[in-house]
Amino acid sequence: MSPYLRTIALLSVGLLAVFGWHFATVLGFFGNAPETRFDFFIRLGVIMIGFLVVSGIAAAVTARHKENAIMPDDREAIIVLKAERLGGLALYAGLLIVLWFAFSPMTPMQIANAILAVVCASEFIKLLYGMAIMNRPL
Amino acid sequence: MAKRSPPISNRVRELREKNGQMSQAALADAIGVTRQTVIAIEQGRYSPSLESAFRIARVFGVGVEDVFGWEEAE
Numbered sequence: 001m002s003p004y005l006r007t008i009a010l011l012s013v014g015l016l017a018v019f020g021w022h023f024a025t026v027l028g029f030f031g032n033a034p035e036t037r038f039d040f041f042i043r044l045g046v047i048m049i050g051f052l053v054v055s056g057i058a059a060a061v062t063a064r065h066k067e068n069a070i071m072p073d074d075r076e077a078i079i080v081l082k083a084e085r086l087g088g089l090a091l092y093a094g095l096l097i098v099l100w101f102a103f104s105p106m107t108p109m110q111i112a113n114a115i116l117a118v119v120c121a122s123e124f125i126k127l128l129y130g131m132a133i134m135n136r137p138l
Numbered sequence: 139m140a141k142r143s144p145p146i147s148n149r150v151r152e153l154r155e156k157n158g159q160m161s162q163a164a165l166a167d168a169i170g171v172t173r174q175t176v177i178a179i180e181q182g183r184y185s186p187s188l189e190s191a192f193r194i195a196r197v198f199g200v201g202v203e204d205v206f207g208w209e210e211a212e
Binding site for chain 1: 173
């Protein structure tokens, strides 16, 4: 795996782990789940800012490793494109399912978490599919 | 259904070995791709873009048609 794809994969795994912790608190396995809109967006904001900082550091470290390592080459661009296409389809499908259930009695917090879960699922699908096609003929 | 490899053959490995055992990493650096992409090209799992094909040919000082060929289906 090239430094570029390895960085993307590690960042995705890290993001999924953080959101995994969030959903574990929502499902009551441990910790406290956000109860108000303010709590929810504070948590989301902290996660996103943390992700941006870690992404920046990862890009800088990768760039130090090799000058052109933060840009995908032809083949990697195709892999990323294919994975993003499938991830996009999963996102649309997931949002349609959430829309369906949004008409049944759901709290706004449940809907917010359902949307977040769909986004995470699409990221997970993107990651898995990208790794699956890595060594296949393109 | 598993996707078949593209019907394009290449002599990248052979030319690399003829050029003083040039490493895959050295070729990758010379044409601006990753070593993994060079491996995929050599194994026939990926057909490079026209630009990369020309770059590879230029590294070895030959024409594109001397590096890549079309394999007719039997």
